[in-house]
Amino acid sequence: MIHATLQQLRLFEAVARHKSFTRAAEEIHLSQPAVSIQVKRLEENVGKALFEHVGRRITLTEVGRELYDASKDVLGRLAELDGAIDSLSGEVAGTLTVTAVTSAKYFLPHLLGAFLRRYPDVEPKLKVANRASLLERVGDNEDDLYVMGHVPDDLDVEAVPFLENVIAVVASPNHPLASKRKITLKQLTEERFLVRESGSGNRKVVEEFFEDQGLSINPYMELGSAEAIKQGVMAGLGISALSLHNLRLEIAAGQIKVLKVEGFPLRRRWNVIHRKEKNLSPAAQSFIEFLQTEGQHLVNEAMQVKI
Structure with a gap:
């Protein structure tokens, strides 16, 4: 060797x-x-x-x-060395690796682009993965930062909330519930629900909410991405509960309708996380601070989604 x-x-x-x-x-x-x-x-x-x-x-x-x-040990140590050298110089520069769950792809590029305009010497590497793959990458310490919604309790990480995640029930404008002014949760349990794959953070949040009310939804169709679910909703295959960050264009175009359901929308948080023992580079530290201080404002400005 x-x-x-x-x-x-x-x-x-x-x-x-x-x-x-x-x-x-x-x-x-x-x-x-x-x-x-x-x-x-x-x-x-x-x-x-x-x-x-x-x-x-x-x-x-x-x-x-x-x-x-x-x-992995050798290359990881060299990456940490690069970060340490950058820290000593005080420059916000060098590589920044971020992996995000698929639902974050609708807003994270806007935030990363704004960050790079401020710190042009940062070299970003953004990967989008499903929740299971992201958790594997956290376990292997493959990236600087990770963006996700629901953070499992058994992860040895620091989680920093930076953005509100608004989850609403949506349907095709032609759906019978689209014109209703007040819809009960019991009514929703009788509808055909389109859901993400088992293990999805969004699905977990919605199912836990119904369970807290003593109810459950019966998944009609399981699809592998929010994009596929949107297409299914627009095609009239059923209803779903999705983050409004995923729906800006479809709502604006009148292709998807936000339903008025008791208890909804659910308001959760998007988090940026990192391993507790991780020695963060100036680029990673600056990106966390940027998300905390400016993330919500920039996403509201870019998405322009109202319910």
Whole structure:
């Protein structure tokens, strides 16, 4: 391993994380053959195979798993060193990696764009993932910051609320309930509900609210994204409870109607979180402060959603 280069470790770590030479090459902006050559040279240095090929799939060998863990440690320590150097210089610059749940994609780019206009030397890396994938990334300490709604109690993280998350019940304008002035929760339990996949933070919040009232909803259709649910609602497949941040254009265009339901809208918070032991870079610290002080105002201005 003494002859292994940092570039080889970076390429190997990317291939192991993605389980794909192609996706690793795209991430690092190299050709796939170039990545393959460097990983092959790393295997020669180690003296053992790092990957096993089963059909078109690749998996790590036992040696590969050990090297993957070591590579994450080495690269993570170097990233922390970069942050420490930036801290000493007092500059808000360098890499900022953020992973957010899919529902945050409707507002987070606006906030990140405004932040970068203020701090142009920051190099952002934004990843959007479902809740399960995000929690895995938190566990592996893969990013600086994470944006999510409901924060599990068993996560060893610092959570900073920065934005109100307004969840409303919505339907097609042609739905029979669209013209009602007052709708009971009991009435909603008799409707066809479109929901996110099990484990979704939004679904958990809504189901817990109904359970607190001694009621439950019976999911009619389970869909993998808020975008798919919006299309289903507009097509008249059923009703749903969604964050208003997801619905700005559809509400403005009259394609989706916010229903007047007792107890709704639900008001929760979006949080930016990080591992408690994480040594935050000036860029990460500044982004948290930016979200706290300006996030709500900027999103209200950009989204212009009223109920």
